[in-house]
Amino acid sequence: MANLLVLPRQSAVLTGRAIAASVNCCRGRLAYSTKHDDQLRTEYLHRSLVPTMHYQKSLPRLPVPKLEDTIRRYLAAQRPLLDDEQFKNTEHLALDFQKGAGKALHKELVALDKKNKHTSYISGPWFDMYLAARESIVLNFNPFMSFNPDPKPEYNDQLLRATNLTVSAVRFMKTLRAGYLEPEVFHLNPAKSDTDSFKRIIRFVPSSLSWYGAYMVNAYPLDMSQYFRLFNSTRIPKKGRDELFTDPTAKHVLVLRKGHMYIFDVLDRDGNLLKPTKIHAHLKFILSDPAPPQAFPLGILTSENRDTWAALREQLLAAGNEEALAKVDSALFCLCLDDESLKDHVHISHNMLHGDGQNRWFDKSFSLIVAKHGVTAVNFEHSWGDGVAMLRFQNEVFKDTTERPAVGPDSIPAPDAESSLAVRRLDFKLEAPLREAITKTKENFQAVTSRLKIGAMEFKKGGKELLKQKKVSPDAVAQLAFQMAFLRQYGQTVATYESCSTAAFLHGRTETIRPASFHTKKCAQAFVREPSKHSVSELRKMVEECSKYHGKLTREAAMGQGFDRHLFALRYLANSRGQPLPSLYEDPAYAAINHNVLSTSTLTSPAVQLGGFGPVVADGYGVGYGIHDHWIGCNISSYPTRNVTEFLQCIHKSLEDIFTVMDGHAPHS
Numbered sequence: 205m206a207n208l209l210v211l212p213r214q215s216a217v218l219t220g221r222a223i224a225a226s227v228n229c230c231r232g233r234l235a236y237s238t239k240h241d242d243q244l245r246t247e248y249l250h251r252s253l254v255p256t257m258h259y260q261k262s263l264p265r266l267p268v269p270k271l272e273d274t275i276r277r278y279l280a281a282q283r284p285l286l287d288d289e290q291f292k293n294t295e296h297l298a299l300d301f302q303k304g305a306g307k308a309l310h311k312e313l314v315a316l317d318k319k320n321k322h323t324s325y326i327s328g329p330w331f332d333m334y335l336a337a338r339e340s341i342v343l344n345f346n347p348f349m350s351f352n353p354d355p356k357p358e359y360n361d362q363l364l365r366a367t368n369l370t371v372s373a374v375r376f377m378k379t380l381r382a383g384y385l386e387p388e389v390f391h392l393n394p395a396k397s398d399t400d401s402f403k404r405i406i407r408f409v410p411s412s413l414s415w416y417g418a419y420m421v422n423a424y425p426l427d428m429s430q431y432f433r434l435f436n437s438t439r440i441p442k443k444g445r446d447e448l449f450t451d452p453t454a455k456h457v458l459v460l461r462k463g464h465m466y467i468f469d470v471l472d473r474d475g476n477l478l479k480p481t482k483i484h485a486h487l488k489f490i491l492s493d494p495a496p497p498q499a500f501p502l503g504i505l506t507s508e509n510r511d512t513w514a515a516l517r518e519q520l521l522a523a524g525n526e527e528a529l530a531k532v533d534s535a536l537f538c539l540c541l542d543d544e545s546l547k548d549h550v551h552i553s554h555n556m557l558h559g560d561g562q563n564r565w566f567d568k569s570f571s572l573i574v575a576k577h578g579v580t581a582v583n584f585e586h587s588w589g590d591g592v593a594m595l596r597f598q599n600e601v602f603k604d605t606t607e608r609p610a611v612g613p614d615s616i617p618a619p620d621a622e623s624s625l626a627v628r629r630l631d632f633k634l635e636a637p638l639r640e641a642i643t644k645t646k647e648n649f650q651a652v653t654s655r656l657k658i659g660a661m662e663f664k665k666g667g668k669e670l671l672k673q674k675k676v677s678p679d680a681v682a683q684l685a686f687q688m689a690f691l692r693q694y695g696q697t698v699a700t701y702e703s704c705s706t707a708a709f710l711h712g713r714t715e716t717i718r719p720a721s722f723h724t725k726k727c728a729q730a731f732v733r734e735p736s737k738h739s740v741s742e743l744r745k746m747v748e749e750c751s752k753y754h755g756k757l758t759r760e761a762a763m764g765q766g767f768d769r770h771l772f773a774l775r776y777l778a779n780s781r782g783q784p785l786p787s788l789y790e791d792p793a794y795a796a797i798n799h800n801v802l803s804t805s806t807l808t809s810p811a812v813q814l815g816g817f818g819p820v821v822a823d824g825y826g827v828g829y830g831i832h833d834h835w836i837g838c839n840i841s842s843y844p845t846r847n848v849t850e851f852l853q854c855i856h857k858s859l860e861d862i863f864t865v866m867d868g869h870a871p872h873s
Contacts, residue, residue, distance in 0.1 A: 247477050248379040249372070249604055252386040253403040259387055259425030262415035266324035266709035266764045268317055268773075271310040275302045277760075277767040281718040282793055284697050284725040294793040305786035309774045316777075324711040326769045329776040334587035335446045341439070341585060342507040342566055342649075343656060343818030347805075347828075348556040348573075349591075349598060350581035350813045354606055358613045360578035363491055366541060367484045367611050369572055369580065370457060372604035373537060374470050374477050376597055377435045381452070388426040388596060389418065390708065397423035426707040430589030434597060437569035438533040439585050441514035448588055451534035458535035459490055462543070463501030463562045465630040466490050467531050468623075480610035485621035491541060493629075500634055500642045501562035507649050516641050523638065528630045538571040540564055545576040549660040553816045553839060556581035558656070561649040570594060590714055592707050595809060602811030656818060656841055659848040663836040663859045670834075674866045676747060678831040679806060680754035681862055683719035684747065686802055686827060688728040688861070689854035693847070697725050701800040701820070704761035715761040716768035719804070723750045731861050735871050743865045802827060814839045825851060 244251065275298050282294050317325040334345070354360050359368070379385045391398045402421060409417045418425050437450040455471035468486045470478050502520075505513050520529060540563050546552045556573055564571060570584040584594050634642070671678045683702065690698060700720040706712030727746040730738050738746075760766060775789055788794060803820040804827040812830075816839045819826040825848065826841040838855060842848040861871035 247375065248382065248384055249375045249600055250379065250386065251384040253400065254387055254407045255383045256380060256385045256387055257383065257428060258407065258411055259389075259414050259418065260428060260710075261411040262413055263425060263427055263710040264415065264708070265317075265321065266326065266706060266712050268310075268314055268325050269765050269767070269770045271302055271306055271770075273765065274767040274770045275299065275306075277765075278771065280721070281767070282797060284720050284722050285699060285797060286793055290793060294791055297788050297791050301786050301788040305778075306774060306788065309777050309786075313773055313777055324709060324713075325773055326706075326713055327711040329773055330713045330769075331587065332445070332776070333772075335439075335448070336444070338510045340507050340509060340652075342558050342561065343652065344820070345586045346557075346566055346583055347586065347591075347815060347817035348553070348581045348583045349594065349807065349815040350552055350556055350579070351598065351602055351811060352813045354578065356606070359606075359609060361613070362541065362574055362576055362578055363484070363488055364609075364611060364613065364615075365578035365580060365605070366487050366539060366572075366574045367480065368605040368609045369574065369601060370470065370483055370487070370539060371477065371480050371610040372601040373572065373597075375604060376600050377536060378475075378477065380431055380434070385600075388428055388592070388707070390424040390426060392422040392424070397421040424708050426592065426705075427710055427712050428593070429711055430593045431596075433569055433588035434593055435536045435569070436534055437588060438565075439567040439569075439587055440533065441510050441517050441567070443511055443514045446510060446514075446587070449533050454534035454536065456531065456535055458532055458538045458565065458568070459487070459541065460503060460538065460563045460565065461490055461493065461541040462495065463498030463503065464493070464495060465502070465532065465565075466627055467535060467630060468627045470536065479618060481615065481618035482621045482626075484611050484615060485617035485619075486623045486627050487539075487541075488617050489621075489623035489627050498562070500639050501646075502632055502634075502642065503563065503565045504561045504642055504645045504649060506564065506566040507558075507561045508645055516638065519635075519638055520632070523633045523635055525632050528632055531630060532565060532568075535568070538565050538568040540571050540573040542573060542575040546579045549814055549839065550658050552579060552581070553658045553660070553814065553841075554653075554656070556583055557658075557816055557818065557841075558649075558653045561653070562646065570597070590705060590707075591703075591805075591807070592705055595807070595812075599809055599811045655843050657844070657848045658816065658839070658841045659852045660814070660840070661838045661852040661856055663838075663856055664834075665860065666863045667832045667834045667836055670863070671866070676751040676866065677755050677758075678836075679758070680751040681747070681859075682806070682829055682831055682836060683754060683804070684724050684727060684750050685855050685858040685862060686804065687720060687724040688731055688858035689851055690802060691728045692732045692854045692858065693851055697728070698801040699797045699799055700802040701804060703805045704758060704766075706762065706764050708762065709764060712764065713769075715764060715766040717754075717757050717761045717766070718768075719754060719757070720802075721750070721753055721757070723753045731858070731865075731871065735861075735873065740865055740868060740870050743871070744868075747862060747865065800824060804829065806830065808832060816841060819843060819846075 279295055279298055283291060286294060313325060406414060406417050415425055433450060436452050436454050440447045440449050455469045456467045457470050459466040470483060472478060505516055542563055544555055546555055567585060569588055570582050572582060574580045582594060582598055668678045671681055697720055702717040702719050704715050704717050706715050727750050730743060730746055778785055799821050801824045803824060806829050807815045808830045816828045817826045818841050822843055823845045825846055828839040830837045840848050840852060864871050
């Protein structure tokens, strides 16, 4: 199972551009005018002309690829990783699978898919993959995305930013639940589809047909089924397999500071947003609490092995902590107020990805982490959903907090807030074995996280605009640079994973792009090993071939036509039937291609400063990267078996070489 735990990290290949664009415009959102509308404006982000879930019923279903296509793509991805003898063996096993055991499993998978038209063939197995994993979710699963600073420096104050983020987050929740949140749509021709006139028409098209209306103008609505888990949700540890819990009736937020847990309501009895000045006062009250750091911070247990944490949670319940735990689990979200002053990208990454574990509840669907000077990030639990929903939340909240902040530097917290009554600190009964477990977990956490190395790099000699002028894919160039860098550092081509969203389909999750290809291997060898043997035009042609092939892989993955999820589902089906695994899955080459030494994910958004995640294997790199108009940034993690600083230097050199060649010059030796 361990080799299959390859995670979709901040998946944004298809949707990131659409989301980033959509939150920067107000088309399709009703203007506010009357006094009643002014009240709506304080409670909601906006009110969409088209109801939030208008397209959901008519979304196309995720296709099950043809088995022969899957095997062909699988073998193409294996070719650069294997020598001739290894490939011959893998090819034999794959073709046998296609004719025998795989054919029977595929037929059964297709029949099951036809019976379950309300979902996708990957949704159930993918939830199981996450929830049955027993490793700690810290570093192995939860990623982070940090917010850009508020453009107005005076708003980058911890209390102000925490207050504004809380208000905007609640507005997002209310907008979503009221059906006012603009639907998620990927616009290929925004001039036609992202207009008020089109939206006024499409809103009257029945939901069962609305997708087809959007498709007619080259717009692709995206699945939003994950959004309901954004709020009031928590992953509950259970022996063998965790559960997802959601209680949409709860009105409070969970606030952590110095390991202490506080709750207060952000909605009144009628479901209206609490006055921002009261939220301001409550958070000021928590930040002013003189209590020393919690000696036995319960949140650290959420970093444990899941079976260990499940057993400890049972002890907590038996000790009489049921009501307090229920408050934690049902809170709208978690707000972590950290005392750290974060100086640079690496410091931010360490704090937002793991911190010291004592001021976190990693099981919450997401946590807003606000450090000194307003440095902010989201850390989110990954089983309930992918980066699409989280990125939309982050974009909308950033836009709302920066364009219409609820409180400012001159705001005075409500004097009648009675925070001492409204804010409740949760107390837990911790018997000696639980206190010992917390102490031991703190030691284990420190031992594991201290091994994680993170490095960041910014390449300032070109970016998206220049590469598009040269008619090559910016993402393909970044991925080629990673292949060149690893070859330069270690002399190898290794299994590489790039996440791609399949949210264009009902209950789509992600598919894998396999950037290590025959083309990138050939091109990397030419640049790194033998640049003098090739002319500039030959090197440029190789880059263009890599770009063309990577574009094909990306389109196929976005359309659900990769091979990873299909083979995963067939293996899951064989396991669920108690059948012996077909020999394809016992092949060392199958294990190797799922041992992703390079796990990569791209993310570019006006709201996001940087994102990151841990390596998915002990000898791997976790590569978060962003391709901006005029520069390219990387934020990379590793354990001591790899040298992240050297790898970043190799990436920088590789990008330099590619840009030099695309500019018509020979790369420097």
